[in-house]
Amino acid sequence: MSRRLGAAPDTVRTWRRRFLDRGPDGLCDEPRPGVPRKITDADVERVIVKTLEEKPANGTHWSTRSMAAATGMSQSAVSRIWRAFVLAPHRSQTFKLSTDPLFIDKVRDVVGLYLDPPEKALGPVCGREVADSGPGPFPAGASDDARGAPVPVPGPRDLVPGGAPTGLSADKAATVLKGIRPVTATDSCRRDIARDLLADLRRLDRQVKDNEAEIREAVAATHTTLTTPPGLGIVLAAKVIGHVGDVTRFPTAHHFARYTGSAPLDVSSGNKVRHRLDTGGNRALNSVLHTISICQIRDGGRGQDYYLRKIAEGKTPTEARRALKRRLSNVVYRIMKRDQRNHLAQAA
Incomplete structure (x- = not known):
């Protein structure tokens, strides 16, 4: 028997003796040596229920110190229980565990099932994607989904x-x-x-x-002429109006360009003149200017002519596009200032 199982002869004799003395019950594992367990399941349940359903008398959430004093346990024991059940009372945004009275039993059953699944167990999968079963107690599709693997969407x-x-x-x-x-x-x-x-x-x-119909009506109600330049449509005009608001809060076009992030930053040193890209400003408005510049470079017109002229001056395509965005910022500013003056004149 020891040669067939690859076990030591003493091990075979021990299990045979236990079977002869106590029958099938003798094959069960006996208590391990060492200090017996002091924290019972009832103690663990008491800590979790108090954490989920009660609050300390002199605070907004439990700490390990206050929970240890309330339950008569050590702080390290409370900390281990919270880590095991992923409890964080001090983090209110993520502290959204179930208050189900059977929460402890359900967690114990689920964790035990995954850590020590029974042999030849069937794990039903509730889903629309059907996958062939692989080796193990759970279908292959269920294992992939449980691990967070992307499930292909059929088309x-x-x-x-x-x-x-x-x-x-x-x-x-x-x-x-x-x-x-x-x-x-x-x-x-x-x-x-x-x-x-x-x-x-x-x-x-x-x-x-x-949404496009509502945006079109809202932009028309402002009586703006922002849609005049090529590449600046209804949606982009709505973005500009929504983010800029009152254009009079910008004294000059330079202030407006700094707000949109299209004004380069001067980083010159000595006789060497250098400019750096401004990564600040309103990135939504900067994206609007980028979209307009791409459309004008592609479709031709004055924007494309300005872009090609910068290329001929020795600038790279990226630098030429940034120069066009700075010029478009001035155009948008002048249009909004003109619309503001016309609106005031009509109101007067």
Whole structure:
């Protein structure tokens, strides 16, 4: 027996003797040597319940010192219990554990199941994605999902043999899905997920159109002429108006450029003139200026001419684009100042 199991003869004799003396009960593990456990499950439960459901009389949250005094335990024991159950009473933003009276029992069962799963156990997976079962007590899909691995989202290209064309609109994707005939349960689940994604896409499209209509009405109510320059549409104009507010709070165009982060910083030293990119300012307005500059460089016009002139002067494409953004900042400032004067004249 010792040769077959690869165990020492003394080990085999010990287990045989225990089986002959006490039967199957003798095969159970006996208490280990050492100091017996002093903190029982009831003590652990008392600490957790007090932490979750009660507050100290002279404070807003428990500390290890106050909890130790209230429960008659040591601070180190309280600290170990809190770490084991990820309790942090001093962090109110993350202190959102369940107040279920069976919370302790549920945590003990779940942790015990993952640390020591029984043999040939079946772990049902509640989800739309079906995966083949791998070795072990849990399906492979469940293990990947539990570890936070990304789950592939099926689309029409995954359901059609040979794939579907890219850049499909919502209507064309719906037509493709209508022609799909699933063969297996996995194909059916994937088709259902693709339909749900298509419904979400259509809902988002409707929301985008509604938002654009509301933005268009709000911008029109301001009687602004910000949409005059090429590349500055309704959405970008709304961003500028929303972030700038009252343009009169900027005395000059230079102050406005510093606010938008398009004014370079002077870092000259001696006779060497140098400028550095300003990473401060309002980054949302800086992004608006960047988008306008890209559109004008691409579509031609005065913006492209200015960009090419800077390139001819020896500037790099990045430096030329930054120079165009600084010029566009002046344009936006002048338009908003003119609109402000016109509004005051009409009000008078």
